[in-house]
Amino acid sequence: xxxxxxxxxxxxxxxxxxxxxxxxxxxxxxxxxxxxxxxxxxxxxxxxxxxxxxxxxxxxxxxxxxxxxxxxxxxxxxxxxxxxxxxxxxxxxxxxxxxxxxxxxxxxxxxxxxxxxxxxxxxxxxxxxxxxxxxxxxxxxxxxxxxxxxxxxxxxxxxxxxxxxxxxxxxxxxxxxxxxxxxxxxxxxxxxxxxxxxxxxxxxxxxxxxxxxxxxxxxxxxxxxxxxxxxxxxxxxxxxxxxxxxxxxxxxxxxxxxxxxxxxxxxxxxxxxxxxxxxxxxxxxxxxxxxxxxxxxxxxxxxxxxxx
Amino acid sequence: xxxxxxxxxxxxxxxxxxxxxxxxxxxxxxxxxxxxxxxxxxxxxxxxxxxxxxxxxxxxxxxxxxxxxxxxxxxxxxxxxxxxxxxxxxxxxxxxxxxxxxxxxxxxxxxxxxxxxxxxxxxxxxxxxxxxxxxxxxxxxxxxxxxxxxxxxxxxxxxxxxxxxxxxxxxxxxxxxxxxxxxxxxxxxxxxxxxxxxxxxxxxxxxxxxxxxxxxxxxxxxxxxxxxxxxxxxxxxxxxxxxxxxxxxxxxxxxxxxxxxxxxxxxxxxxxxxxxxxxxxxxxxxxxxxxxxxxxxxxxxxxxxxxx
Numbered sequence: 007x008x009x010x011x012x013x014x015x016x017x018x019x020x021x022x023x024x025x026x027x028x029x030x031x032x033x034x035x036x037x038x039x040x041x042x043x044x045x046x047x048x049x050x051x052x053x054x055x056x057x058x059x060x061x062x063x064x065x066x067x068x069x070x071x072x073x074x075x076x077x078x079x080x081x082x083x084x085x086x087x088x089x090x091x092x093x094x095x096x097x098x099x100x101x102x103x104x105x106x107x108x109x110x111x112x113x114x115x116x117x118x119x120x121x122x123x124x125x126x127x128x129x130x131x132x133x134x135x136x137x138x139x140x141x142x143x144x145x146x147x148x149x150x151x152x153x154x155x156x157x158x159x160x161x162x163x164x165x166x167x168x169x170x171x172x173x174x175x176x177x178x179x180x181x182x183x184x185x186x187x188x189x190x191x192x193x194x195x196x197x198x199x200x201x202x203x204x205x206x207x208x209x210x211x212x213x214x215x216x217x218x219x220x221x222x223x224x225x226x227x228x229x230x231x232x233x234x235x236x237x238x239x240x241x242x243x244x245x246x247x248x249x250x251x252x253x254x255x256x257x258x259x260x261x262x263x264x265x266x267x268x269x270x271x272x273x274x275x276x277x278x279x280x281x282x283x284x285x286x287x288x289x290x291x292x293x294x295x296x297x298x299x300x301x302x303x304x305x306x307x308x309x310x311x312x313x314x
Numbered sequence: 315x316x317x318x319x320x321x322x323x324x325x326x327x328x329x330x331x332x333x334x335x336x337x338x339x340x341x342x343x344x345x346x347x348x349x350x351x352x353x354x355x356x357x358x359x360x361x362x363x364x365x366x367x368x369x370x371x372x373x374x375x376x377x378x379x380x381x382x383x384x385x386x387x388x389x390x391x392x393x394x395x396x397x398x399x400x401x402x403x404x405x406x407x408x409x410x411x412x413x414x415x416x417x418x419x420x421x422x423x424x425x426x427x428x429x430x431x432x433x434x435x436x437x438x439x440x441x442x443x444x445x446x447x448x449x450x451x452x453x454x455x456x457x458x459x460x461x462x463x464x465x466x467x468x469x470x471x472x473x474x475x476x477x478x479x480x481x482x483x484x485x486x487x488x489x490x491x492x493x494x495x496x497x498x499x500x501x502x503x504x505x506x507x508x509x510x511x512x513x514x515x516x517x518x519x520x521x522x523x524x525x526x527x528x529x530x531x532x533x534x535x536x537x538x539x540x541x542x543x544x545x546x547x548x549x550x551x552x553x554x555x556x557x558x559x560x561x562x563x564x565x566x567x568x569x570x571x572x573x574x575x576x577x578x579x580x581x582x583x584x585x586x587x588x589x590x591x592x593x594x595x596x597x598x599x600x601x602x603x604x605x606x607x608x609x610x611x612x613x614x615x616x617x618x619x620x621x622x
Contacts, residue, residue: 080432087392119386122389143485145482145485146484147481176453176454190485190488
């Protein structure tokens, strides 16, 4: 089984697009044709599944990966979880890597159970995601079981280092031994990545670093040279292509930038609303994804990815 | 809807037992009569559900609450999640409070989706838990949506402060401004609890503090006088009744102590194995729970709870 870091590098090189489409379905964002008539969980779950399948169909040729947000499926109870399982399998069938955004974390055998459940390949794991986001607060013995399972199954991890929200300052920026907490976490993630390198020069343990903190992105890039960055906070949260430029290595690898709302619900937003409207929502999704790709190619080292 | 902190205080006073039974089912711990013949997820999920129902039946008269561990159900994919939903409803029907151990966390509207999904009452929420464990790494704006939903629905939260594992030292003990990180988190949790007080004098925001760090338990008790403590690490992880004594207030309230393996799998452990064996596993569960209650009554301020 090929290492996740190498599968991600190949997919980014192939698409020349360091973009991850966040699958964060919301009832109020669904196009008219898909919105459920009834609001009970099973009906909403089915609508979420159809919507996300449509998004996957629209972007699969253009991007390397999608990132389902577990919360929006868990919110619907068991029918939502079934929709999530169906979507993970559907996205992989369309050639996409799936990064499950669950921010899971626990200790010892409990962490092992999360890893066993979520990290693919499908058939071996009931959910079968290619990678999972995890939280570092519990420390090394809580991450180790995730790493062991990921290594055995060719899967990856993204550890929260510096998150994109305003409140990330509260604890992540506390200074201990002259260094903010997020750098303590970042240095440790670099060690973990250095021990699990793929042929691309990156390890299986990646980091979540927000687009809304461009100075920290650049600082962490040099502190963590072998760590894939998953960069949320682009678009709706305020991060721009220029803000994320520092997340990449000089060859245009090393970072994948997430956008959810701005792509998923493009049909509700200018200029796509005027151009496509609700009925042609899949074209709006595709156009918004392609515009984001073009912005990243114009403003970041992603321009240096090899021509396809 | 009565406040969660008051419902918990009432249940602890009624049972005179500050004990939470952790529902962490494991295949290798199942009694012979319940172990599934086939190992596919739906069969294992059904066995987990039957096993946990049996545990609930055995302890419902004795303890105030159970704590299902989400990981062991997620590990089985969608059938596991259905079993989890069934168990939450079953436990509540037997009069138990349900603290879902999911250690969830995310920002803004995503945190709101987790809160909406998990925090009861059932019927309003598809999962319907009475309380949820949450992780503080993302800061205040990630916890606020959980608090708002919990307040509106009479539910509770337990924020990870000082976890029971050895690795909790790595980041939680880093000293910033002369104070370890876990105390920064603890002081903030105390503020949140102070703003959401029930009639019992405790707030809806509780804290997870490990039995394996008795000095920190006592220190945090005085730092966080209005915060319910959920105390893992008892028994199998090494914490004793004497270790957790400092978690209680002088009236015997303020802390609930978790045990999972030592109760669930008592039929595999001395002295219960010899006394009951696999066939009478429910009696072993009940005896182990009652022994733990007796230890806590003997060694902690729980002895001062009012007679029933």
